[in-house]
Amino acid sequence: MILSTDQQSAVNKLEKLRVGALFMEPGTGKTLTALKLIESSKADWVLFIVPFQTKQNLQDELTKWDFKMPYRIEGVESLSNSDRLYLELMAEVKKHKKTFMVVDESLKIKNRTAKRTQRIMELGSLSYYRLILNGTPISKNILDLWTQMEFLSPKILKMRFNQFKDTFIEYKYFPDKGRTIYKDQYNIDYLYSLIEPYVFDAKLNLEISKLNQKVEYSISNTDEYQEIRADFLFALSDMRDVEFLAYTQKMQMSYTLDSGKIKCIDKLLKDNPEPTILFCKYVKTQDYLRERYPQCKVLTYGKGTFGLNLQAYKNMIFVDKTWDYAQLEQAQRRIYRIGQENDVKFFYLTGDVGLEKMIDKCIRKKTSILDEFKKSSKEELANVI
Incomplete structure (x- = not known):
């Protein structure tokens, strides 16, 4: 060897x-x-x-x-x-x-x-x-x-x-x-x-290019998101950490399969027909994506980020955001690794709600979403979310 x-x-x-x-x-x-x-x-x-x-x-x-x-x-x-x-x-x-x-x-x-x-x-x-x-x-x-x-x-x-x-x-x-x-x-x-x-x-140095592209989409139905958001802000003062995390999960899950997001994925796959991996967070999302896009490999964060060598794939679409920087980096390295001979592309779907921007901020700063929210007042959160 x-x-x-x-x-x-x-x-x-x-x-x-x-x-x-x-x-x-x-x-x-x-x-x-x-x-x-x-x-x-x-x-x-x-x-x-x-x-x-x-x-x-x-x-x-x-x-x-x-x-x-x-x-x-x-x-x-x-x-x-x-x-x-x-x-x-x-x-x-x-x-x-x-x-x-x-x-x-x-x-x-x-x-x-x-x-x-x-x-x-x-x-x-x-x-x-x-x-x-x-x-x-x-x-x-x-x-x-x-x-x-x-x-x-x-x-x-x-x-x-x-x-x-x-x-x-x-x-x-x-x-x-x-x-x-x-x-x-x-x-x-x-x-x-x-x-x-x-x-x-x-550090990983490969003689191939890596494209990182943020892809914005409009959420077509935010009624459920706004309802959860209102409950969240009302209960915020006495909220425990576990309850806080549950609310953020509910908010994100409310638009995980929004039609605006699905249209965005459809267009990306049409414009980039090469072998593609879809990363998501929720079981219902995983099941839906596997049925709708049988040509793609659908993985979830955590289990899907460890131990797999998937150099046959050239593209990766992050359907749901994760606020864990380590998970995101592990996911990227499934295709951007030794043995990859092709240029790779990473697409990060971003919906037009405040929670998405907050998650992006956490990833940039490598901090947890819980810590970021703790630093903000209730009024600030109302404007951000």
């Missing part, structure tokens, strides 16, 4: 270490890089922890690259649901002297209080080698990095979570509401100096 320049550089940097992070953008070949790092080690067993839906994809990669070392692949979600599996893996790790533990899509362990995170941290503490893989290691702010670095080794940051937060984040805590609002990040150069020796960060 021939490695790219970036892949070889990653191996050269990390092969002499027992811990490391491959923050390589989707499409740059981080799986093959990880396998070469493992093969360069003295590991006697490998434990791969991956998103459940990508288990078969990894198995196919291991077969493709003729990986010979003994290994086991488990889904990260399974560690939350099965005590038996957790104890079984603990026993297996302890049985080997030099376990090599690999956590793919390590952003999934960003929540330090989640059961799966705590169990992965414990398994990691017993493993001789530890490696994390992610194309987007930060989805919201640099707090996402703490558990990832702590998994590799507490000696990297040498600070507990609260100390890390105080060192790198400007925030304000509201004890009466039990909420923390994160305002800004600082001391980033210092943070980088701490993690840089253990991290390889590769």
